[in-house]
Amino acid sequence: MHAIHSFHAHIYFDPLATRATAEAVRDGIAGLFAVRLGRWHDVPVGPHPQPMYQVAFLPALFASFVPWLMLHRRGLTVLIHPNTGAPRDDHLLHAFWMGAILPLKGAVLPIQEDVAVMETAVNTQLSTPRF
Numbered sequence: 179m180h181a182i183h184s185f186h187a188h189i190y191f192d193p194l195a196t197r198a199t200a201e202a203v204r205d206g207i208a209g210l211f212a213v214r215l216g217r218w219h220d221v222p223v224g225p226h227p228q229p230m231y232q233v234a235f236l237p238a239l240f241a242s243f244v245p246w247l248m249l250h251r252r253g254l255t256v257l258i259h260p261n262t263g264a265p266r267d268d269h270l271l272h273a274f275w276m277g278a279i280l281p282l283k284g285a286v287l288p289i290q291e292d293v294a295v296m297e298t299a300v301n302t303q304l305s306t307p308r309f
């Protein structure tokens with residue numbers, strides 16, 4: 179039994195071609211949703227084969243944030259995965275992709291880990307999501 183404690187959206191970009199696009203998507207997210215925005219990774223890190231930033235969010239936000247991202251990802255590739263305490267399965271088996279499926283380096287991920295409690299973090303002024 180795996181409870182979903184939080185989700186990540188990983189938003190991939192090409193530093194030479196789509197960083198401004200990724201900034202626009204990030205600004206849209208920050209203005210609308212109480213998520214935790216991770217820092218920019220301009221080089222591949224961990225299992226991720228391309229530069230990206232992470233957006234961490236609680237399950238209660240899934241039904242509003244994920245559809246918004248479907249409509250506003252501006253062509254960027256997005257990975258959505260749950261956090262259940264089984265990082266390798268969460269990334270390789272439990273995830274879904276928008277736009278493309280990138281080859282994750284799953285071997286670097288632990289099979290099990292303690293689930294970190296996600297603090298709620300509000301970014302900026304939040305307004306009603308528009309779809």
Ligand code: ZN
Nearest residue numbers: 186188232259
């Ligand atoms: Zn993640």
